Amino acid sequence: MIIRPPQKTDQLLQLEVMQERYLDVPPNISESFGRELAGYLGEKSLPYFIDLITTTSHYDLYGLRLERNNHHFQIDCLILFPSFFLITEIKHLKGKLFINEAHQLIQSKESEEKVYQHPLSQAKLQKEQLKKVLEDLGFESIPIYTLVIFTHDQANITFEHPDMIPVQQLPFRLGELTQEFSDPRLERNQLLQLGKRLVSMHRERPLTFLQPTGEVLRNIRRGVFCPKCKPLVMKWTHGTWKCSKCGYKDKNAHILALIDFVFMFGYTINNRQARWFLLLDSIYTASRILRTLKVESYGGNKNKTYNLRFLLNSYKGRA
Ligand SMILES: [Zn+2]
Known part of the structure; x- marks a missing residue:
């Protein structure tokens, strides 16, 4: 069950307006628009593949942005299973993707290369922060697992890693993980309560407005x-x-x-x-x-x- 569906962020709504309202769209606006839109499209493509496995009940939260000690962190999709919680970091990137020797993610398309932080270490950072938030709420012993999902159908993934997979493999990986974590630790109603609590803790990124020069x-x-x-x-x-x-x-x-x-x-x-x-x-x-x-x-x-x-x-x- 989806408790917080994939939705456009305030930033994406703002950038959509700017795409329409600028006579000549500044390059940084187009770039941010592309990035925000990709994030939204990536999140939106996930529910279909998650629904393909129906073995255990789970509660899904998309685009959750939480605060702890004045630091914000965002989880693309958090799935609460009775036996473990899953953080997924979603990458909606096309082109050739590889991990370099310094453990960065490199996207190569149209003779242009872009460097990104290693997505699994990004997800692990979120895990550490989520752990603390859950401790504050009295949920201490539940295991948290991290996955990176590539959602773009034009993604050419050049590496093999059980926890960095194209979205088509997600149902199988979820099947494996639910077998691996088979001890239920929370009741369904506890999961639902926790999910709702986390949604109430969501903080939207504040908007930055144009300076009217x-x-x-x-x-x-x-x-x-x-x-x-x-x-x-x-x-x-x-x-x-x-x-x-x-x-x-x-x-x-x-x-x-x-x-x-x-x-x-x-x-x-x-x-x-x-x-x-x-x-x-x-x-x-x-x-x-x-x-x-x-x-x-x-x-x-x-x-x-x-x-x-x-x-x-x-x-x-x-x-
Ligand atoms: Zn008209």
């Missing part, structure tokens, strides 16, 4: 996108947003645009910023639109600031 602001696509013709924008006429190309109308279309604004510039907006971003001329229209959001606001008439965090949370709830 002239250079950045000039490079941003403003306006309320028509969902059908984007990046074409709609115009506010007679109390609704209307696309001049396809005729689509939606009086709440600014909400998605404001969520884009939040992902780029932060959680608050004032009238001037709203006019700038939504391409509105009138102070009154902007003020009316902001008021209808029914979100928390502070400050007097002229510099009233609206807190859009609630919009973001309800958006993420749907995503």
